[in-house]
Amino acid sequence: MAAVNRGRLESFSDGVFAVAITLLALDLTVAGPGHGMLLHQIGDRWPSFAAYLVSFFTIGIIWVNHHALIANIAVVNRPLLYINLLLLAVIVAIPFATATMAAYLTSGGQDAHVAAALYAGTFELMGLAFTVLLEWALHEDERMHVPVPAAARNAVRTRFYSGQIPYLVAFGVAFVSAPAALIITALVAVYYVFERTPPRGQPGPPTSTHAGGV
Numbered sequence: 001m002a003a004v005n006r007g008r009l010e011s012f013s014d015g016v017f018a019v020a021i022t023l024l025a026l027d028l029t030v031a032g033p034g035h036g037m038l039l040h041q042i043g044d045r046w047p048s049f050a051a052y053l054v055s056f057f058t059i060g061i062i063w064v065n066h067h068a069l070i071a072n073i074a075v076v077n078r079p080l081l082y083i084n085l086l087l088l089a090v091i092v093a094i095p096f097a098t099a100t101m102a103a104y105l106t107s108g109g110q111d112a113h114v115a116a117a118l119y120a121g122t123f124e125l126m127g128l129a130f131t132v133l134l135e136w137a138l139h140e141d142e143r144m145h146v147p148v149p150a151a152a153r154n155a156v157r158t159r160f161y162s163g164q165i166p167y168l169v170a171f172g173v174a175f176v177s178a179p180a181a182l183i184i185t186a187l188v189a190v191y192y193v194f195e196r197t198p199p200r201g202q203p204g205p206p207t208s209t210h211a212g213g214v
Helices: 006-027 038-044 046-072 078-091 094-104 107-139 150-163 164-173 178-194
Strands: none
Touching: 006 046, 006 078, 006 094, 038 046, 046 078, 046 107, 046 150, 046 178, 078 107, 094 107, 094 178, 107 150, 107 164, 107 178, 150 164, 164 178
């Protein structure tokens, strides 16, 4: 089939990222006048604000790295479009997982553990979806403007796949402590803020999951 315009892929993806990151803010509400002091209401809603910040920066980092990877892709074909849709399907689920986590974080019991596991699991799925995108790009040199040298691919994969481990840990920890799972997820976002993607024009794609992976 004819090559797909990369601009359409980027525009559609950017729109989905924008919607997902905007939906996060819908859970930032307080009861309003007549329900106690505002500071107390805000304090009671700290799980919503904490989950919002973690998810906001995670989606933001995903977007940054997604942009870097797509900018290095030379061929946009049908398989790539479906792989990208898989990633976007997980991205738009993050606001739901975030709201659920915030609602049950301090409730204790099984519901809190399940909500935390859902949250960490969603980010793990996001990382796996971005892994598929990365592997598609690495499969053939012709798919990238600046291919990764064969000798460097294992190192790229090692750095990339290592980002999946904390999410798996957070998923397991969720059944012991929901707040601890949130903290681990937040630390992953902090890590990927400093795990920079190579500048365009230098060999190598993004090495982080957050750009789907963080």
